[in-house]
Amino acid sequence: MKRFISCFLVCLIAITSFAQLQSPEQFLGYKIGSRYTPHYKIVNYFNYLAKQSPDMVKLEQYGETNEGRPLLLAFISTKENITNLENIRQNNLKLAGFDADKANASEKTPAIIWMSYNVHGNEPSSSEASMLTIYELLNPSNTKSKNYLQNTVVIIDPCMNPDGRDRYVYWFNQVVGKKANPNPASREHSEPWPGGRSNHYNFDLNRDWAWQTQIESQQRMAKYNEWLPQIHVDFHEQSYNNPYYFAPAAEPFHEVITEWQRNFQTTIGRNNAKYFDENGWLYFTKEQFDLFYPSYGDTYPLYNGAIGMTYEQGGNNRGGLAVVTDAGDTLTLYDRVMHHFTTGISTIEIASQNADKLVKEFHKYYNNAISSPLGDFKSYVIKADDGDKLDRLKKLLNRNKILWSYLQVNNAQLNGLNYFTGKQENFKAAIGDIVVNANQPKSNLLRVLFERVSKLSDSATYDITAWSLPFAYGLETYGLKSYITTTTKANPDSITTFALPPTTYGYVVQWNGMSSAKFLTAVLQKGLKVRYAERSFKIGSEDFDKGSLILTKAGNNTLSQSLEQIIKSAAEQANVRVYAVSSGLVDKGFDFGSDKVHVIKSPRVALLAGKEVTSLNMGEIWHLFDQQLNYPVSLINVSDLQKVAWNSFDVLIIPDGDYDFFNEKNTNDELKNWVKRGGKIIAVQSAVMEMAKADWGIKSKVPDDDKKDDVIKGDYSLLHRYENRDRDVLVNSIPGSIFKVELDNTHPLAFGYPDFYYTLKQDENIYEFMKEGWNVGVLRKDNYIAGFTGSKTKEKLKDGLLFGVQEMGRGKVVYLADNPLFRSFWENGKLLFCNAVFMVD
Secondary structure (H helix, E strand, O other): OHHHHHHHHHHHHHHHHHHOOOOHHHHHOOOOOOOOOOHHHHHHHHHHHHHHOOOOEEEEEEEEOOOOOEEEEEEEOOHHHHHOHHHHHHHHHHHOOOOOOHHHOOOOOOEEEEEEEOOOOOOOHHHHHHHHHHHHHHOOOOHHHHHHHHOEEEEEEOOOOHHHHHHHHHHHHHHOOOOOOOOOOOHHHOOOOOOOOOOOOOOOHHHOOOOOOOHHHHHHHHHHHHHOOOEEEEEEEEEOOOOEEOOOOEEEEOOOOOHHHHHHHHHHHHHHHHHHHHHOOOEEOOOOOEEOOOOOOOHHHHOOOOEEEEEEEEEHHHOOOEEEOOOOOEEEHHHHHHHHHHHHHHHHHHHHHOHHHHHHHHHHHHHHHHHOOOOOOOEEEEOOOOOOHHHHHHHHHHHOOOOOEEEOOOOOEEEEEEOOOOEEEEEEOOOOOEEEEOOOOOHHHHHHHHOOOOOOOOOOOOOOOOOOHHHHHOOOEEEEOOOOOOEEOOOOOOOOOOOOOOOOOEEEEOOOOHHHHHHHHHHHHOOOOEEEEOOOEEEOOEEEOOOOEEEEOOOOOOOOOOHHHHHHHHHHHHOOOOEEEOOOOOOEOOOOOOOOEEEEOOOOEEEEEOOOEOHHHHHHHHHHHHHHHOOOOEEEEHHHHHHOOHHHOOEEEEOOEOOOHHHOHHHHHHHHHHHHOOOEEEEEOHHHHHHHHOOOOOOEOOOHHHHOOOOOOOOHHHOOOHHHHHHHHHHHOOOOEEEEEEEOOOOHHHOOOOOEEEEEEOOOOOEOOOOOOEEEEEEOOOOEEEOOOOHHHHHHOOOEEEEEEEEEOOEEEEEEOOOOOHHHOOHHHHHHHHHHHHHOO
16 A cells, blocks of 8 residues: 555646746756757747746747748747637737727727847847746746736747858857857867858848848848837847947937836836845946837837837857856856846846836827927828839738828829929829828838938937838838828739730830849749840830840740740739830831840859858849849859859849958959950959959049148147047947939940939948049039948049949950949849949840
8 A cells, every 4th residue: 555655646746847938048058148049949848838837928930931941939928818819919000000090099908019139140149048038937836927927928939040050050050169169269269251240141121120121130020010119129139349228218209109118118117126136236218229220120110109119238159158258257157048048038027117108108109190290291202213213112012001091192293392303293193093191000110211311319329311112112202291081902014914915027125123133033044045234225105215125026936935935924923014016117216136235144243252252242233133033143262262263154233341362363363354355253242342442443532632641730620528439429420321322324334314413422432433434323512312321431422433344355344333222122234234334244
């Protein structure tokens, strides 16, 4: 009997132990902070918790990365709230005005807290902290967390960038020894190129919230806009020498941020400070991290009614498992995890205590957005574009849940501020134009994305200071002082399906946007012979602009598929209009057999990658080819430059970077000889400066003031106060501003554009006009449009070259001194880059 009782007790203890929820340490088999956890193990732990606690956790896979890793959201709350989760979500959208039944929205509802971890893959401590955080919310012995969840629904995204995280974690686990070496000079603190910060295509996902160019952002933001939380926290890391940062943020705050949002940031910050003070941990607030650029994980939520914040822990890619700081302290991964865990729980606590107020203010925010929108304009009219730029803008608006409609009237006389001229003007509405009224839930986000002039309360900013969508897309836009009510959602002129007109001669496609470029790359890869017209021409009533694509049956009669089948398939996929022509004789312009009509070769393209290359710009170019053009590009490491058989390539793209090989005479000469034999180089941003230094033919423009060698003695303007050192540099600063470029659109590099282009300028580099070459894009005087530009830098940026083409033997060099693909949201620059690849020959 005693033996039976003993066995029963052993079994009971075993069953009880099994039923207990395992901590991350128990599940993983090691203490959090003692090593880095690969993404799949984080996923396994979240799956385990959802299975063990189905009454309190709902786990949802909202997407998948480029490399096939799952993207997860965990919803954590009480049993009652989880059971009622969908009703809570729908009620929250009613509070935000997104439901026709919004009058029945209830403020007696839990506050929604969204916590995002590890958007930068090599800032890995936060994903470790996410496991501790969700465990403590579910831990049966933690009575405090149960009280928090009565008033809140907590949404946890444990890893926003799994591809980047695993790139860093697997590298680190390969190079670390039995014991971590805290010496920052050891190799475990020197991550190799391109680093784990970015995603598969080397994009910074924390700059992509509004633009949503990347698959991770698109999938995440679809869910975010289905929930619209009251609080959003983005967990980051910074230099390992910095103490912890949390809100309140630094100036500048964008002016649409409300007093309530400012004040509650301070409330949260004080609660965080209380716990950090108890532990004797260092921290700072109100410095460095401002709230202006709209595409961050703190600003985007703020412009959507939430209390948005970034929390920054020291560590980053050089943190390793332990690192000695400049102050002589040893910072461990465990320290970093505990700091993030503490601010996470503290934020949930203070949100729970203020849940009623958070919901009421959220409701008030959206009521005001609809009834009393801020800003100079009540509505915006965006003119229909001949190409696809308007379609791309509409997709962006849709992704951000910004409401728009088509204008219903034609030739109506309207008056508004012309974004391009900056003047109040009369204009005619046309079928196909769209209108965006400001009296809608997303009016604050709309205002920020469309603001023509950035109003900065402080010029010391963390990111670009201008992004206005009409300039980014190159779309003629008017801001109106009144609402426009006569609108319809029906598309009056959609090109989605069509019957290809029969012809005995050939077809023409206008060259006016990325859809045209996508069509071109598709037919080139099918072996079609394509020509482009150097000059405008007219056939019947149709006008065709410079660069129009010409596809004749002659020369394309040996294809495995019929010309019509290939063109129809490519046109439908690219959504372009195809015009049938019955003759090569034109009514105005040059006939198809003229020497003003040129064959487009299918170029074999190489793109430099690896050390010395700016990974973000390389990623922008790679993404353009791989995901948008579907055209092959070979990535060549800079270290392999001398091994490449260059006769197998026609185009070499040199992204922004700092290149040593331009200082090596043999390599420099070999590249020049390759160009002279018919090759083409496309140099972007600082690569142009490198070539200027290496005597390629382009010269940096040096202002007269900078040519003075001697410092004037007794010049008191050279005296500066030490405390003002951060601000004294602002006169030479240009974090990102919009300038108007004059284009020679008769040159193939500028085909598809008017005689101007708006560039996002991020440096002071400008070049002398080329004596032997084509000065395609130049800055004249009075070219500044928007964004902060220091006084000295603004003075330099005039009377010089930004985009040009230099002929060298049988080849060419294309200089793009500004990055036309910046973060892939600068849509109007993409055709310029495609021209450089396919049209300049």
